[in-house]
Each structure stands twice: as C-alpha cells, then as structure tokens.
Amino acid sequence: MKYLVIIPDGAADQPQGSLGGRTPLEAAATPHMDAVVAQGVIASACHTPDQLPAGSEIGNLSLLGYDPFEHFTGRAPMEAAAQGIALGEGDWAVRCNLVTIDQVDGERVMKDFTADHITTEESTALLKTVQEQVASDPKWNGALEFVPGVSYRNLLIWRGDKLAAPFDGSTRSEAPHDWTDLPVANAHPRGPGADVLVELMDATCELFADHPVNKQRAAEGKGAATNVWLWGQGGAPTLEPFAQKFGPKGAMITAVDLLRGIAALVGWDRIEVEGATGYLDTDYAAKGRAAIDVLDKYDIVCVHVEAPDEASHEGRTDEKVKAIEQIDQHIVGPLLEALKSHGEWRVMISPDHPTFLSTKKHTHGNVPVTMAGAGIAPDACSAYGDANAAASELRFDQGWDAMRWFIQ
Numbered sequence: 482m483k484y485l486v487i488i489p490d491g492a493a494d495q496p497q498g499s500l501g502g503r504t505p506l507e508a509a510a511t512p513h514m515d516a517v518v519a520q521g522v523i524a525s526a527c528h529t530p531d532q533l534p535a536g537s538e539i540g541n542l543s544l545l546g547y548d549p550f551e552h553f554t555g556r557a558p559m560e561a562a563a564q565g566i567a568l569g570e571g572d573w574a575v576r577c578n579l580v581t582i583d584q585v586d587g588e589r590v591m592k593d594f595t596a597d598h599i600t601t602e603e604s605t606a607l608l609k610t611v612q613e614q615v616a617s618d619p620k621w622n623g624a625l626e627f628v629p630g631v632s633y634r635n636l637l638i639w640r641g642d643k644l645a646a647p648f649d650g651s652t653r654s655e656a657p658h659d660w661t662d663l664p665v666a667n668a669h670p671r672g673p674g675a676d677v678l679v680e681l682m683d684a685t686c687e688l689f690a691d692h693p694v695n696k697q698r699a700a701e702g703k704g705a706a707t708n709v710w711l712w713g714q715g716g717a718p719t720l721e722p723f724a725q726k727f728g729p730k731g732a733m734i735t736a737v738d739l740l741r742g743i744a745a746l747v748g749w750d751r752i753e754v755e756g757a758t759g760y761l762d763t764d765y766a767a768k769g770r771a772a773i774d775v776l777d778k779y780d781i782v783c784v785h786v787e788a789p790d791e792a793s794h795e796g797r798t799d800e801k802v803k804a805i806e807q808i809d810q811h812i813v814g815p816l817l818e819a820l821k822s823h824g825e826w827r828v829m830i831s832p833d834h835p836t837f838l839s840t841k842k843h844t845h846g847n848v849p850v851t852m853a854g855a856g857i858a859p860d861a862c863s864a865y866g867d868a869n870a871a872a873s874e875l876r877f878d879q880g881w882d883a884m885r886w887f888i889q
C-alpha cells in the first residue's frame with residue numbers, strides 16, 4: 482500500500498464576506514481535492530488541543546499521529562533536529578526570529594515577524610554579530626550559540642553543560658506571527674528564564690540599530706531587522722520512529738525546518754526540492770514532481786506546503802485561495818494520477834490548524850480532513866471544505882488518532 486499525505490498548512494478558516502460567505506477552501510477551485518472526498522470520506526479533526534499552543538509544531542505532530550501531550554517539548558528542538566543539532570540532557574533550543582518592531586503611538590508594535598523577509602545571507606550576518614557579542618561576554622561561559630537557519634527562522638542553542646539553562650516546562654513565550662500589528666508589551670516571555678530571554682532580545686536592538694545589513698536594507702527601501710525575538714524553547718524530544726509505530730517507511734517534502742525536523746525525529750527521509758521556498762512563491766509543481774519521483778521508494782510520502790498559512794498571516798484572502806488552488810492543481814492532481822500505477826493506495830489531505838485571515842493568527846479548532854483509497858468506503862460528501870467537514874459524523878477530537886485510522 483502507498484500512502485500519501487498532503488498538508489496545506491493553515492488552510493482551514495472562517496467564512497469570508499469577500500468570498501460570498503465561503504471559506505478559502507470552499508471558494509477555491511479544487512477539483513482534485515473534491516475527487517478525493519467523492520471517493521472517500523470527509524472528517525473533522527482537532528490537531529491543536531486548547532491546552533497547548535495553536536501552533537504548527539503541535540498541529541503537525543498530531544497530524545503525523547503523535548500525541549502532543551506526550552511528545553511536545555517545544556518548537557525549537559524540532560527545528561534543531563532539522564539541522565542535525567543533537568540536544569543533550571540540560572541543553573535547550575530556542576527559536577530566534579529576526580523581526581521588525583516599530584514604535585506606533587508610543588507603543589512597541591510587531592510590524593513584521595519576518596523582518597520584511599530578510600534573506601538568509603543577511604540574517605546570518607546579523608546573527609554573527611550577536612554571536613560575537615555573547616561569545617565575548619564571560620557571563621555566558623560559551624553556552625550560547627546563535628545558529629542561522631533560513632531567512633527569519635533561526636535558532637539559539639543553550640548548552641547546559643557550560644551554563645545551566647534557567648528555563649523549565651513552565652517558561653512561556655509567544656510566537657511573533659501571532660502578534661502582527663499588536664503591541665508587544667504583553668507578548669514577552671514569562672516564567673523561569675524569561676528575564677534572560679528579554680535581556681538577549683533587548684541587547685540586539687542596540688546591536689542591529691546601525692548594523693551594515695540594516696543600512697543596506699534601508700538604502701534598498703526594505704524593512705529593518707530591529708531585533709531578535711526568542712520563543713518556542715524546549716529540550717530534546719523523543720519520538721518513536723514512525724515505521725515502528727505505524728509500519729510504513731516515510732519521506733517528507735517541505736520547505737520549512739519545523740517539518741524537516743519532525744521528519745528527522747520520526748525517522749523519515751527528507752527530500753529537498755529546488756524552488757520550494759516556504760512562501761507564496763514556492764514551486765508547487767516541483768514539489769508535486771518530487772513526490773511522484775519518490776513514490777516507488779517509500780511507503781508513505783508527505784507533502785507539506787506552507788503558503789496558505791503565510792497568506793493568512795498576511796491577511797491576503799486572494800493569495801490564500803490561490804495557494805490552495807495551486808496545491809490542488811500541481812500537487813494533488815498529478816499525484817492522484819501517478820498513484821494509479823502504484824497498486825493499492827490511500828490519500829489524506831489535512832491542514833494542521835486553522836489560520837484566520839481575520840486575525841492573521843493560528844487558532845485552536847477543527848480542520849477538514851479527507852481520506853480516500855483502498856478499503857475506505859465513501860460517504861455521501863463530494864466537496865472538500867470546512868462546513869462539510871464540520872457536518873461529518875466522522876470526528877477525531879484527538880487529531881492524532883486520525884493517522885491510526887488512515888493506516889490500517
């Protein structure tokens with residue numbers, strides 16, 4: 482049996498006035514996703530339980546069949562795994578965004594959690610400056626390492642054997658993409674070690690103010706990286722290999738380190754695709770082709786696409802609809818066709834969480850899931866969408882149970 486999982490990140494949403502009262506998934510032309518529903522079932526699943534953050538880190542863990550209450554330690558350790566960074570006992574990883582925070586009416590406001598989509602080269606240069614500063618300060622005892630990732634998505638690694646990390650499971654921090662256009666005064670870390678995170682963030686305001694990277698960006702009319710924003714901290718997670726838990730041997734196609742990291746932690750291979758950007762300009766067709774190319778080699782192939790979530794964070798309804806249509810046309814369609822020559826197969830399509838265009842934020846709540854293929858008796862539904870899923874009798878209130886249902 483071949484299994485295919487397609488994740489349109491953050492695609493679930495509310496009805497939009499500008500879409501005639503339909504949600505983006507309902508307004509988008511998705512003949513191939515609809516064909517999956519027509520051949521199979523539609524269901525509603527909650528991958529982001531109320532007690533945990535409504536983040537992609539929780540949603541995707543659950544989507545792949547892992548109970549986040551048991552396995553989630555923080556987002557950053559998953560991204561560290563993507564970079565092959567091993568975390569020992571006492572080590573912590575912290576997500577380090579480059580952001581733009583501006584003064585608006587006397588308040589510091591999160592203008593852009595991406596620092597105007599700063600390039601990897603620029604973010605690497607900025608982090609080098611931060612690293613030099615912390616490395617020269619004896620109080621950190623060489624425990625802190627700022628690790629460049631891709632664009633605004635970077636990491637801070639804290640080595641516990643050099644200096645005991647001040648955090649514990651009760652330390653709280655906020656994802657900057659949930660604070661767009663909002664004052665950050667209430668978004669600062671709280672609990673053990675929060676003061677250290679704030680100190681490091683504040684120190685970068687000064688380091689970046691006259692940094693050559695920002696001067697160059699200003700000259701090009703681009704937004705500044707005003708400082709780093711630290712969040713998503715955690716220690717090493719342990720995840721049972723997917724093949725051991727469920728059977729199939731898997732591969733992940735994604736442009737973001739979070740999904741690469743989850744894949745690494747569950748023992749999946751990662752397939753890198755040229756032109757996959759994790760943004761609206763991603764090469765959808767290249768991702769579709771890459772998945773087709775590896776169908777022979779793996780039992781389960783997962784294609785994650787970040788674009789619908791990014792469109793939501795920017796509040797761009799048309800772009801969200803377009804991203805969903807591109808996934809349908811360039812990924813779902815060609816893969817359904819290719820599967821015909823691979824014997825028995827099953828397909829699942831599911832977002833990880835809703836991201837509301839109205840708030841530009843992730844939110845708790847259910848997402849529409851469709852599953853079809855060998856041995857799945859069709860229900861009466863024939864269109865993929867949020868309302869159809871909500872009306873379905875098939876529900877996974879613990880979203881992580883859906884994978885067990887899918888792989889039988």
Ligand SMILES: O=C(O)[C@@H](CO)OP(=O)(O)O
Pocket residue numbers: 490536537538634658737787790
């Ligand atoms: O990686 C991130 O910083 C965020 C936003 O880009 O991703 P997601 O919304 O999927 O959590």
